[in-house]
Structures are given as C-alpha cells and as structure tokens.
Amino acid sequence: MHQALYRIWRPGIFDDVVGQEHITTTLKNEIAAGRPAHAYLFIGSRGTGKTTCARIVAKAVNCLDAQNGNPCGQCEMCRGIDNGSLVDVVEIDAASNNGVDNIRDLREEANFLPNAAKYRVYIIDEVHMLSVSAFNALLKILEEPPSHVLFVLATTEVHKVPATILSRCQRFDFRRIDSGVIAGRLQQVAEGEGFRLDEDAAMLIARMADGGMRDALSIMDLCSSYNRDITVDTVSQATGLVAQDYLFKLAEAAHARNTGEFLELVGQAGQSYVEYDRLCEQLIGHYRNLMVAKSSKKPEDLIVCLPEVLEQYKEQARRFPVAEILQTLTILQETLGAMTRTTYRRTELEMAAVRICELRGQTAAAEIADTSMLEGRLAALEQRLVSGAAVAAKPVQQEVKAPAAPPKAEPAPKPAAAADAAVTPFAEWPQVLTVLSKTNIPLSGFLVSSRAYFQGNRVLIDCRNSMFLDLVRNNQKAKDDLKKAIAQVTGQNYGIGPYNGGAAAEENTQEPTNPVDALLSNAKAAGIPIEVK
Numbered sequence: 001m002h003q004a005l006y007r008i009w010r011p012g013i014f015d016d017v018v019g020q021e022h023i024t025t026t027l028k029n030e031i032a033a034g035r036p037a038h039a040y041l042f043i044g045s046r047g048t049g050k051t052t053c054a055r056i057v058a059k060a061v062n063c064l065d066a067q068n069g070n071p072c073g074q075c076e077m078c079r080g081i082d083n084g085s086l087v088d089v090v091e092i093d094a095a096s097n098n099g100v101d102n103i104r105d106l107r108e109e110a111n112f113l114p115n116a117a118k119y120r121v122y123i124i125d126e127v128h129m130l131s132v133s134a135f136n137a138l139l140k141i142l143e144e145p146p147s148h149v150l151f152v153l154a155t156t157e158v159h160k161v162p163a164t165i166l167s168r169c170q171r172f173d174f175r176r177i178d179s180g181v182i183a184g185r186l187q188q189v190a191e192g193e194g195f196r197l198d199e200d201a202a203m204l205i206a207r208m209a210d211g212g213m214r215d216a217l218s219i220m221d222l223c224s225s226y227n228r229d230i231t232v233d234t235v236s237q238a239t240g241l242v243a244q245d246y247l248f249k250l251a252e253a254a255h256a257r258n259t260g261e262f263l264e265l266v267g268q269a270g271q272s273y274v275e276y277d278r279l280c281e282q283l284i285g286h287y288r289n290l291m292v293a294k295s296s297k298k299p300e301d302l303i304v305c306l307p308e309v310l311e312q313y314k315e316q317a318r319r320f321p322v323a324e325i326l327q328t329l330t331i332l333q334e335t336l337g338a339m340t341r342t343t344y345r346r347t348e349l350e351m352a353a354v355r356i357c358e359l360r361g362q363t364a365a366a367e368i369a370d371t372s373m374l375e376g377r378l379a380a381l382e383q384r385l386v387s388g389a390a391v392a393a394k395p396v397q398q399e400v401k402a403p404a405a406p407p408k409a410e411p412a413p414k415p416a417a418a419a420d421a422a423v424t425p426f427a428e429w430p431q432v433l434t435v436l437s438k439t440n441i442p443l444s445g446f447l448v449s450s451r452a453y454f455q456g457n458r459v460l461i462d463c464r465n466s467m468f469l470d471l472v473r474n475n476q477k478a479k480d481d482l483k484k485a486i487a488q489v490t491g492q493n494y495g496i497g498p499y500n501g502g503a504a505a506e507e508n509t510q511e512p513t514n515p516v517d518a519l520l521s522n523a524k525a526a527g528i529p530i531e532v533k
Helices: 021-032 050-062 076-083 100-110 132-143 179-193 201-209 214-224 233-237 244-256 260-269 276-295 307-319 322-339 344-388 427-439 441-446 466-475 476-490 503-507 515-525
Strands: 039-043 090-093 120-126 147-154 169-175 423-425 453-455 458-462 497-499
Touching: 021 050, 021 169, 021 260, 050 076, 050 090, 090 100, 100 120, 100 132, 100 497, 120 515, 169 260, 179 201, 179 214, 201 214, 201 233, 214 233, 244 276, 244 307, 244 344, 260 276, 276 307, 276 322, 276 344, 322 344, 322 476, 423 466, 427 441, 427 453, 427 476, 441 466, 441 476, 476 497
Parallel strands: 039 147, 039 169, 090 120, 120 147, 458 497
Antiparallel strands: 423 453, 453 458
16 A cells, blocks of 8 residues: 655654754753653644654653664664554544543553653644643643653644643744755655656645645655656646646736636636636735735745746736735635635636726726825915915024914805806815815726816816716716815815816816826926936
C-alpha cells in the first residue's frame, strides 16, 4: 500500500524539523540538560509540526542513547514510539475523547509508574476540544503531576484553552513556515523520491500550502501521481487551479465593468473542471496581492511570486483604486462563505461578478465626485479673485491692536417675486456640489463642470449631461437631494430648473473636458502654481 509522503518524510529528530528553529533549539537544550518541563503547550496552524515535535519530545526524554537532546532513533524506546508499540507513550485525540470520564481514566493511569520507559508521556491533540469538566479534571493533575509524567498539549485554537491550563504549561508558538523554506524541503523530498520538481512549481505548491509543510507534501504527492515531471502546468491541472494570467484577465474585466467577459471567463473555468470555490479563493489571493502591491513599499517581501509576475501585480495595482480593491475583496469573501451553504456555487460566483462590476461603476462616480469637489473649490477661489473679494493680507503691525470683526459673508440673493427676474451667478454652487457628493455621489458626478444661476425663487442649472436631466426629471430622490444641498448652503429653499441661454450656455457648447485638465486650468486661472510630474 502506498504511504503518503508526509508520513514517509516526517522528521524523526529535532534537527530535521524546518522552519521552527526557535522551538527545537530550546527543547533540545532542556532535554540535553535533563530539565524537561512537566507540561508543554504547542500552538500553531495545521501542518506546522506540532504533533511531530510532540513525538520527538516523547522519544528524546526516553531515548537510551540521546545525542545533544536529539533521540537516536535506533534504540528500542525510539523504535517502540515510532511504531506505536510502547504503551508508556499515549496519544489522545481530544476531538473524539473530550469527556470528563476520558480525563479521569488518564489521571488514574498516570499514577502508575511507566512499564519500560523513563517517562509516561501523554500527547493530547486538539486539546481545545475538551469539555469544561474535562479541563477541570486535567487541571488537577497539571497542578501536581507525578515526577514520571510529562504532558504535551497541542492546539490550533489557543483562545479556547482556559487560562488556568495555559499558566501551567510551557508554551511554544509554531509559526507558519516561510514559502522559500517549504520549497527547499520539497526539492529535497522530490530528489529522494526520484521525480523532478521545477523551482517555479515548488514555489506554487508552497504558496498553496499557506505555511503548512504537511499540506505542501500532500499537494506534491498528488502532483507526482499525475506526472513524475512536476511543472507549474502539472500543479495547476492536478489541483484544479487556473493560470495566473487568467486571474489578471478576470480583474481587468471587473475593472472595465465588462460583466459579460467576466461571466464568460468564469464559464471557461468551469469547462476546465476548475471548482468555483477554488477559483473564488484564487481571486481573493489575487486581490490581496494587488492590495499589498498598492500599499507596501516593498511588496516583494510580502508577495511570493516570480519577479515578472510581481511586475504585473505592480502595474495592475497602479491602475486600480484602493477602494475598488478592498470592496472587491469584501464581496469575494462574502461569496466564499455563501458557497459553503449552497450547491449553486457557480451562481454565487456569477452574482459576485455582477456586484463587482457594478461596484466599479460606483467607485468611478466617487472618483469623479472627488475631482468635482476640488474643481469647485478652485472655481470659487477664481471668482473671488476676479471680483476682488480675496485681498492680500496686510503686514502685521508691531503694536497690539484689537482684533477686527470678521467680514460678513454676502448673503445669497433672496428669491424674487417676478417670474422674469434677473439672472445672477450662483457663486456658492461648488459648495453645493461638495455637500451633494456626500449625500448622492452619482448625481454629483453628473454635475461635473456644471454652473448655476439664481432667477427669482429658482436655481437654474447649466449642465449639458443628458443623464442629469433624466435623473432629476424622473427620480424624486435625486431632486430632493439637490434641493436640500442648495438649502444647506444658502439657508433658503429654492426650486430648480434648467438654464438654457446666456453666456454660460455659450461657454458650454463644447464637449466637457477631462476633469483633471479642467482642474489644472482652473488652478492656473486662479494663480495657483501646480507642478505636474
């Protein structure tokens, strides 16, 4: 019968354990000095070496020919522990033996001296699964353990272990193993097993294992059954992964709001026998890397990939807003959770595709609104400079003077009673857009480069965007939000209407300019120096 690689290559001594040197060095020194603790608590994610180190501890403290804290692996004690025949070393799975009666039986048995070994060792895996009563029973023997008894507790969820248990154990935190270390170990195993493993394929397997050596060996075992010459393509085909370029295409489709292309790519993945939950996981990893590439000064320290792929991440991240990346990650994580509760995984991913593409549209509107806010402030400053409202500050006098009263802002024109009242510019219109950008982002986006005028008891809006006109005619909420924003700035209630004539209309006969170009033009007109790099 075939034996799994992670069992064949399980470390037998501390020196063979990779990635946990901060733990193995301490354990070796304690055992070599003859001062092992009576209880150890090993904490860490799956596949990082907790149970392996627990068994090495059991061998090291009972070995007849220990060498610098390492067990020899050849004496009858070491062989008995390896093949499970030594009754003095007991492994307990707390997931299935979590009752108080199981721990009471352990306490009674622990009082007896070992049959053959020096120490009676109890290895309790997944100790956090014990019941409250079982923990209380275990606490009794941990408080005053017999000198011939040694406990090794292992858990992946330390927050579920009572503080009273934690305080009576020597704690060791197992780290996730670095991907480079895992890849190096995989190369050693591949050489020992007689098959070829490409460096790129080893790194891909290491990334998939997420810091767990056992998972990495299991993945390589699967790949070696598929093809003895393991390449990146072999790993992708054996594990149901999509190629890296495929993920970049999906992200580009979402960024371009091309829902149809996104759905077609998802369908192609399904035809290639890629599981939809695995594709969702890969997309989460892809957007995580985009987030890191966008935010970190040294993304190469946090993203494990080839140099050319890292450059692809950097280039794509430069074009993607942070808000878009973060909100897409949120949608994908919600989708992955929903997939565990339904059999319609493809539908869940397709729903996520539509949400992500629509999200991109909202993000774009928010970007336009932010630009319009800056543009509006510059326009207001320009008008104040032209009208002379903004004057240079006088030099500060030596003598102390009473502070001058703050200048009063000119009140907005009061509504006129006549229907044919004179049309006057609405100087505070940019402030209205600023308020509107907080209450109705799409509407404020449509009003980029617009102007407004007072005529009697109405505000006339000069905007050539047809979508704006449709929105205020057919959407009562949009109309109400606009009126509220005007009232908040002016302190009065006005009706609204379109502006159809005058100089302002002539100024807007051309197509709207790029918001950034308009922003630079307004700044130049206002005398504000801006350097473009």
